[in-house]
Amino acid sequence: MRRKHQNLILFLLTRLSFARYGAFRRYTVKGAKMKRVARFLIVILIIGGLASNGLAQDDESLFDGLWRTESGSIIKIDGDQGIFVYTPVKSWKGYINRVVIRNIRQKDNKWIADEFIGPDGKSPWAEVELELNENRIIRRVFSQGELVESYYEKTGLHKPNNVEFGFMYYNFDYKEDLPSPLKSTEEGWLPGFYMGYTYNKKDDLYTKLFTQYTQADTDYDGTTWAGTPVTDTTDNVFLRFEWDIGYTFDSGGKSSVTPYVGWGYRYWKRGLGGSSPYDEKYTWQYIPVGIRADFELNDRWNMGANVAVRFMFGGKMRVYSSTRNFKVDLGNKIGWFAEMPIRCKFSTAWSLVTTPWYEYSEIGKSNEVYIIYAGSFIDGPYYEPASTTHQYGINIGLVYSF
Numbered sequence: 419m420r421r422k423h424q425n426l427i428l429f430l431l432t433r434l435s436f437a438r439y440g441a442f443r444r445y446t447v448k449g450a451k452m453k454r455v456a457r458f459l460i461v462i463l464i465i466g467g468l469a470s471n472g473l474a475q476d477d478e479s480l481f482d483g484l485w486r487t488e489s490g491s492i493i494k495i496d497g498d499q500g501i502f503v504y505t506p507v508k509s510w511k512g513y514i515n516r517v518v519i520r521n522i523r524q525k526d527n528k529w530i531a532d533e534f535i536g537p538d539g540k541s542p543w544a545e546v547e548l549e550l551n552e553n554r555i556i557r558r559v560f561s562q563g564e565l566v567e568s569y570y571e572k573t574g575l576h577k578p579n580n581v582e583f584g585f586m587y588y589n590f591d592y593k594e595d596l597p598s599p600l601k602s603t604e605e606g607w608l609p610g611f612y613m614g615y616t617y618n619k620k621d622d623l624y625t626k627l628f629t630q631y632t633q634a635d636t637d638y639d640g641t642t643w644a645g646t647p648v649t650d651t652t653d654n655v656f657l658r659f660e661w662d663i664g665y666t667f668d669s670g671g672k673s674s675v676t677p678y679v680g681w682g683y684r685y686w687k688r689g690l691g692g693s694s695p696y697d698e699k700y701t702w703q704y705i706p707v708g709i710r711a712d713f714e715l716n717d718r719w720n721m722g723a724n725v726a727v728r729f730m731f732g733g734k735m736r737v738y739s740s741t742r743n744f745k746v747d748l749g750n751k752i753g754w755f756a757e758m759p760i761r762c763k764f765s766t767a768w769s770l771v772t773t774p775w776y777e778y779s780e781i782g783k784s785n786e787v788y789i790i791y792a793g794s795f796i797d798g799p800y801y802e803p804a805s806t807t808h809q810y811g812i813n814i815g816l817v818y819s820f
Contacts, residue, residue, distance in 0.1 A: 486572075491505035492505070493519065498531075499521070501517055501518060519532070520543075544559055554569045557570060577820050578619035582614050583816060587811050588610070589605075591809070592604040600640075601641055602638075610630055610656070615627045623665055625661075629658065632654070635651050652691070660682040661680050662679070680706045681704075682705070685701050696737060697739070699735070700748070702731070702750075705729045707727050719763075720769075734747060749784060753777070756775065757775035777808075778806070778808055781806075
C-alpha cells in the first residue's frame with residue numbers, strides 16, 4: 419500500500435507542477451527566471467519521488483527471492499510473506515504453496531515476522547527475528563525459553579531438465595594382445611564433440627541420453643603377420659550412444675545419490691593404410707551399471723562424481739578390403755568408466771561444465787574364420803586378437819537448465 423500511495427503523491431505533485439508551469443506561461447510575458455524555477459522544482463520533485471519510491475521498494479523487496487532452509491526446503495518470499503515451493507521433509511509436504519511466513523515488518527530497528535513453526539496443524543504462529551547478512555537471513559526464535567538460531571540461504575529453484583553440449587579432447591591408447599615380436603597399437607590425442615539430455619531431481623526418476631562423436635587420426639605402430647615393422651596413420655571414426663535410467667535419492671542437505679542402469683552402443687571405423695589399405699568396423703553394445711553423486715557447494719558451484727561398470731555384449735568386427743571381406747564375433751569383456759563434472763552457473767539457466775574422465779575397455783579374442791577363393795583355395799584362419807584400450811581426457815561444454 420505504501421508504494422501505491424507514494425506513486426499517487428508523485429503523480430499529483432508532478433501534475434501540479436506542470437499546472438503551475440502552464441500558469442507562468444499564461445500570465446508572465448518576461449518570466450524566463452520563473453520558468454527556470456518551475457523546471458527546477460519539477461526536476462526536484464521527480465527525483466525526490468523516485469528516490470523515496472526506490473527506497474520503499476528496496477525496503478519491501480529486501481527479502482524477496484528464493485531462500486533455502488537448513489533442512490533443504492525452499493521458501494519463496496514476496497513482499498511481506500513467504501510460501502514453501504519445495505521441501506524434502508515429508509511432514510511438510512502438505513504445506514507446499516501455503517503461507518509459512520507472514521507480516522514481515524520492522525520493529526525497533528529489527529526485522530521480524532510471524533512464522534508457522536510446526537506441520538502438525540496445532541503449532542502456533544511464532545514471532546521470529548530476521549537479520550539480513552549478505553546472502554543469508556539469520557533467523558532467531560525463542561523456543562521453550564531458549565534462543566534458537568538458524569538461517570535461510572539465498573538460492574534458486576532447482577531446474578531438473580538439463581541439455582548439455584560441448585567439445586572433447588582426450589588420449590586414445592589401444593593395444594592388441596599379440597605374441598612378440600608381433601604388435602598392433604593406436605595412440606593419439608583426439609578432438610570430438612558431445613551432447614546430451616539429463617533429467618535429475620531429488621526423490622524422482624533419473625534419466626540421461628548421451629552421444630559423442632570423433633573423427634580423427636591416430637598413430638599406428640605395428641607389424642605384418644610376418645613380423646615386419648609398420649608405422650602409419652589410421653583414419654578413425656568413433657561414435658557412442660548411451661541411455662541411462664535410475665532414481666535420485668536425497669542424501670541430505672545439498673547432496674544426492676543416483677544408482678542407475680542403462681544401455682550403450684559403440685562404433686569404431688578403423689581405416690588402416692599401407693600397401694593394401696582396408697577398413698575394420700567394430701561394433702558392440704554394453705550395459706552400464708553405475709552410481710553418481712551430486713554435491714551443491716553453493717548457489718554457483720556444483721561438483722559431481724560418476725562411476726560405472728560396463729558389461730559388453732553383441733560385439734562384431736567386419737573387415738572390408740579389395741582382397742578379403744569377413745566378419746567375426748568379438749569376445750565379451752567388462753570395462754569401467756569414471757568422471758567428475760564441475761559446474762559453474764553464470765545465469766539462472768546457463769552453466770559452464772568441465773569434466774575430467776577416464777575409461778577402460780577390453781575386447782576378448784574373436785572366433786576364427788576361413789576365406790574360400792574360387793571355390794577351393796582356403797585362406798586363414800583370420801581372427802581379431804584380444805585388446806585393451808585406455809582413454810582419458812576432458813570435456814568442456816555448456817548446460818542449459820529449465
